[in-house]
Every structure is written in structure tokens, then in C-alpha cells.
Amino acid sequence: MEKDPVCGMLVDPKEAAGQRSHEGRTYYFCSADCLKKFDQAPQRYVVADKPGAKKDGP
Secondary structure: EEOOOOOOOOOOOOOOEEEEEEEEEEEEEOOOOHHHHHHOOHHHHHHOOOOOOOOOOO
């Protein structure tokens, strides 16, 4: 299972509504809405993956 970076929901990559690669990592999404939000501002959602970084809410 992978974590949707927008909403935090656990997603089975085989069942994901979509996926995107960003900075060498693949992200999976639970819905087209989360995918659209990520496409509009990926840096907003991937910042939490960096050590010591804080994530803003969706």
C-alpha cells in the first residue's frame, strides 16, 4: 500500500485512480480530485517527504 500525498489515504497501486512521478518518486492517488490537486502544486504535497519539513494541510 502507498500513501496518497494529498489526503493521506492508503492506496493499493493496482487500484489507484492515477499516479505521477515527481523528483524521482512515484506517487499514487485515491481519486481524480487528489490527482488534480497534486498536478496543480506538487511541491505542496511532497515537502513532507523531506527530513525536517512540515506539510501544509490539503
